[in-house]
Amino acid sequence: MKKILLLVTAVILVMVIAITDIFKTAEISIPTKQEKYSRVLAISPALEEIALALLEPENIIAVTDYSRSSPNKLIATKASKVKNTITEKPSTEAIIALKPDIVLIPIVFTKAQADTLADCGFHVLPLDVPEGYEAIKQRISFIAKELCVEKQGQQLTEAMDKHMNETQKRLEKVKSPKVVAGYSINGVFGRKNGSFDNICKEAKAINGAGLFGLQRGEYLSKEQIIKLDPDVIICSAASVKSKLYKDVLEDPAFKEIKAIKNRRVVIAEDRYMSSSTQYFVEAVDHLSKLIYPEYS
Helix, strand or coil: CHHHHHHHHHHHHHHHHHHHHHHHHHHHHCCCCCCCCCCEEECCHHHHHHHHHHCCHHHEEEECHHHHCCCCHHHHHHHCCCCEECCCCCCHHHHHHHCCCEEEEECCCCHHHHHHHHHCCCCEEEECCCCCHHHHHHHHHHHHHHCCCHHHHHHHHHHHHHHHHHHHHHHHHCCCCCEEEEEECCEEECCCCCHHHHHHHHCCCEEHHHHHCCCCCCCCCHHHHHHHCCCEEEEEHHHHCCHHHHHHHHCHHHCCCHHHHCCCEEEECHHHCCCCCCCHHHHHHHHHHHHCHHHC
16 A cells, blocks of 8 residues: 555656646746847837837838838838838738737727737737827837837937937027917818927927817818918928918918918928827927027
């Protein structure tokens, strides 16, 4: 009987040792957060800009044509080295087919898709749209931490602060903020606390549309524009090619607006009319020079 008990005890001991070894092996093979991701997929051009700044092209699984043809040469050059192309609003099936090991995805319009990908077992990083300069930096730092490239994230935000400080120093002489109307191809836009509104704040200007309580996707009426009487009208480059731009300059109803009378209708590249990435500081710098050329 004692021999049987000893035999059973020995067998149990061997099994425990074997199971322990199995778990140790499993722990070694499970990817940890400290490892760098090699198949990163960022959904939306804005998140692509951040990913391309933080990672090497070979660590990104796909980018959009928007990034490949970006007017920003740095973005375009890095994007050209990424193997696959994906649409700006890819289907869930298209995302799954790429087999990313992490997906950065905005959840303003795609929360359901983010949830579906998570349910399928993908590592999903859902992200809100940041409102304001500090929120943008926090977003970049958060993404960098999740991608295990915190050093690159810190370098990027420090470069942003340096650029922003230089711009703010240049604008110290601004005592009376100018009222600005931002024209896109669809009309005067700029909801309060939206991207354009925050760019204007940092540029020491007042986003006129923000005074009217616009919601996302809304535009000022002609009567509201006349009532606003902006000091400066900033038109996106895309709007210049539209009938709307001609109407702004030639509409008799606008002839008494300060911006028209004083010939203060200026043109900015579309990418400077909105930004929620590291290029927010470039937008502030660029628009402030258009609004206050005397301090450029």
